[in-house]
Amino acid sequence: MIRFKTVLAGGFAAVGVVLAGSIAAQAPQPVNLLASLRDGQWELRPHGGPVAQRLCIRGGAGLIQLRHPGKVCDRLVLEQTSRLITVQYTCKGSGFGRTQLRRETSQLIQIETQGVAEGLPFEYAAEGRWVGECAKSAP
Template identity: 55%
Template sequence: MLDQLDSGRWELRSREPGAATERLCLPNGRRLIQLRHPGSDCDRFIVQDSPNEVTVQYTCRGRGYGRTHIRRETNRLVQIETQGIAEGLPFDFSAEARRVGDCPG
């Protein structure tokens, strides 16, 4: 399902009041799995995979772990819930991600 998401510039709007909007350049939807462990080489285990939803649990040795659930509404709009431990601290993040254009460059 994540490979069907459109590549490009995406905005993540946290459901946390007052939180800043994050912007990402996504080559594919798999980047959304590890939002709090970007670029890390992590072991992943697919808990659930259906046409419009995926849940992935991952472990990044020495950096923490997480569990992410992504629900696709369209190939340009998804709902994300992720939680785990990063840099020794817990995180719990819920957001809407929407493709807003092409990546610069």
């Protein structure tokens, strides 16, 4: 009888491990923050400054490399949740940066970025608001 209890207990433990593994595998993944942002015209208003700039963004990833636009860079996601992403990137020959983007809504973000661009250090913090569709380019 003792042997049966040991085998039975071991069997329950194995079932528990299998169930725990399948539950962990089915746990929801964080929403891709960058994909959740709207494409279009974004207005970035620097914290502590009145001068805003407008950018046409296709995919939230365009907000990661503000000082290295259009450059092919290696990226490393350091942290990501459904509301926050921190990305470190290196652009060979052009510099590097680290950007933290916090999503308030799909149309409102807070962004902080710092690094080196073209040999000069930069630091930038702004609020970004989606303001509409990008202007259509002439055919």
